[in-house]
Amino acid sequence: MVVSRSARRPDVHKHSAAEQEPEKPGLAARRVAAKLLAAVVDAKASLDGLTDPAHGQPNFRALEPRDRALVRAILMSALRHRATVEALLAKRLERPLPANARALSHTLHVAAAQILFLDVPDSAAVDLAVAQAKSDPRLSRFAGLVNGVLRNLIRVKARALPAALAQTREAPDWFAERLEAAYGAEKTAAILAMHRLEPPVDFTVKNDPERWAEAFGGFVLPTGSVRVSKLEHSVDQLPGFAEGEWWVQDMAASLPARLFGDVKGKRVADLCAAPGGKTAQLAHAGALVTAADLSASRLRRLRQNLDRLGLSAEVVETDIRKFEPDQPFDAVLLDAPCSSTGTVRRHPDVPWTKSPEDIDKLAALQRSLLDHAVKLVKPGGCIVFSNCSLDPAEGEAMLSGFLAQTPEVMLDPVGSDEIPGIAPFITKEGMLRTTPADRFGEGEEMRGLDGFFAARLVRKS
Numbered sequence: 115m116v117v118s119r120s121a122r123r124p125d126v127h128k129h130s131a132a133e134q135e136p137e138k139p140g141l142a143a144r145r146v147a148a149k150l151l152a153a154v155v156d157a158k159a160s161l162d163g164l165t166d167p168a169h170g171q172p173n174f175r176a177l178e179p180r181d182r183a184l185v186r187a188i189l190m191s192a193l194r195h196r197a198t199v200e201a202l203l204a205k206r207l208e209r210p211l212p213a214n215a216r217a218l219s220h221t222l223h224v225a226a227a228q229i230l231f232l233d234v235p236d237s238a239a240v241d242l243a244v245a246q247a248k249s250d251p252r253l254s255r256f257a258g259l260v261n262g263v264l265r266n267l268i269r270v271k272a273r274a275l276p277a278a279l280a281q282t283r284e285a286p287d288w289f290a291e292r293l294e295a296a297y298g299a300e301k302t303a304a305i306l307a308m309h310r311l312e313p314p315v316d317f318t319v320k321n322d323p324e325r326w327a328e329a330f331g332g333f334v335l336p337t338g339s340v341r342v343s344k345l346e347h348s349v350d351q352l353p354g355f356a357e358g359e360w361w362v363q364d365m366a367a368s369l370p371a372r373l374f375g376d377v378k379g380k381r382v383a384d385l386c387a388a389p390g391g392k393t394a395q396l397a398h399a400g401a402l403v404t405a406a407d408l409s410a411s412r413l414r415r416l417r418q419n420l421d422r423l424g425l426s427a428e429v430v431e432t433d434i435r436k437f438e439p440d441q442p443f444d445a446v447l448l449d450a451p452c453s454s455t456g457t458v459r460r461h462p463d464v465p466w467t468k469s470p471e472d473i474d475k476l477a478a479l480q481r482s483l484l485d486h487a488v489k490l491v492k493p494g495g496c497i498v499f500s501n502c503s504l505d506p507a508e509g510e511a512m513l514s515g516f517l518a519q520t521p522e523v524m525l526d527p528v529g530s531d532e533i534p535g536i537a538p539f540i541t542k543e544g545m546l547r548t549t550p551a552d553r554f555g556e557g558e559e560m561r562g563l564d565g566f567f568a569a570r571l572v573r574k575s
């Protein structure tokens with residue numbers, strides 16, 4: 115290895131006074147927030163992946179736990195309200211930022227999200243954004259602009275924020291337009307309004323929902339899930355966690371596995387199983403479950419989850435299109451990979467990382483997975499197809515194309531009284547469709563669930 119002289123003698127470097135100044139507390143967190151925002155918005159990386167404690171972005175993982183929590187809070191707000199922040203910043207800029215000023219745009223968004231939506235002192239948000247600009251060669255000449263724009267935002271926010279929230283459609287155009295085509299203008303507005311809110315946490319409990327609702331300070335939904343509007347503790351600190359008495363699962367996500375009815379003693383394949391929410395439901399209901407998934411790391415989480423819950427399943431790591439079990443199953447669940455547009459309340463990066471092309475590709479993947487899934491079930495056996503997309507291309511439309519071209523399979527319509535509380539979500543064809551704007555009763559807390567699609571099919575021959 116050739117080592118250059120200067121590399122061996124770092125002591126000869128001259129440091130400027132500015133470089134030697136201790137870094138302002140909190141600056142590293144803001145820098146990481148801007149970097150991750152760039153990764154989400156420009157490189158279409160998933161926020162959960164970037165902030166994964168074990169495999170996430172290295173600068174993020176290097177932060178103290180408190181700063182990691184702050185970075186996540188900043189990014190959740192910056193993405194949840196991205197269109198509103200953009201509109202408010204645009205009004206404070208004399209002219210649009212040039213396309214190559216991405217770092218400047220991300221710095222402004224990170225600071226604006228704190229000023230508008232977080233409990234961070236305004237002065238700290240501005241000072242740190244200015245310090246960030248000064249210390250970054252790409253941004254140093256914009257430090258004055260950062261200061262001016264953000265101080266202006268602070269001055270007007272009490273009046274300008276409510277107006278911007280009322281006038282801005284909180285989504286990229288492609289996303290809102292597809293929702294409108296599927297659900298109409300009024301329901302789209304209601305869905306986008308729900309995307310602005312932090313969602314409640316729903317739990318699937320093994321037994322006695324009333325008891326857990328009381329223990330968590332929540333209430334029982336008509337379907338039996340327990341809902342907590344705002345959790346005061348992390349889930350692993352709640353009673354019953356170590357004992358494996360419950361798991362976190364949005365109410366909508368708990369419905370597909372219940373469409374099989376009584377599965378006690380039946381051989382059921384859960385084909386895209388990880389991290390195992392539906393595997394756990396099926397195993398708890400007494401099924402002999404084979405849980406298959408492509409992802410080794412996600413299957414590790416599935417095993418950990420089942421261990422905690424004291425439940426068991428046969429676990430198979432495979433691309434299910436190559437899965438050839440010795441004998442067909444009594445029933446098959448295909449909870450297919452999808453655009454996840456039904457989970458924007460929890461994953462506000464989704465509209466900014468996905469595209470219409472992704473939706474088309476995912477619909478084609480779902481179709482190929484479903485074509486194979488039906489071969490794995492006995493004649494007379496049941497197949498439930500589900501996913502957490504709001505887009506009919508991945509739900510109703512994909513399924514009707516499949517049914518038209520697959521004569522050996524027919525739709526088994528779901529009755530509106532099969533599960534307590536599901537009537538509002540059953541379509542006239544007997545499929546299940548939920549959106550975040552749906553409600554299952556009167557009152558604010560009875561509103562909101564993930565967007566889900568599910569259909570039950572029977573293999574005739």
Ligand SMILES: C[S@@+](CC[C@H](N)C(=O)[O-])C[C@H]1O[C@@H](n2cnc3c(N)ncnc32)[C@H](O)[C@@H]1O
Pocket residue numbers: 385386387388389390391392393406407408409412432433434435449450451452483
């Ligand atoms: C929506 S998630 C499943 C969630 C899971 N059913 C639950 O309730 O916890 C979709 C899963 O499909 C898996 N997957 C994607 N393509 C696959 C394939 N070709 N074969 C098997 N699994 C696949 C992904 O690894 C991912 O874990």
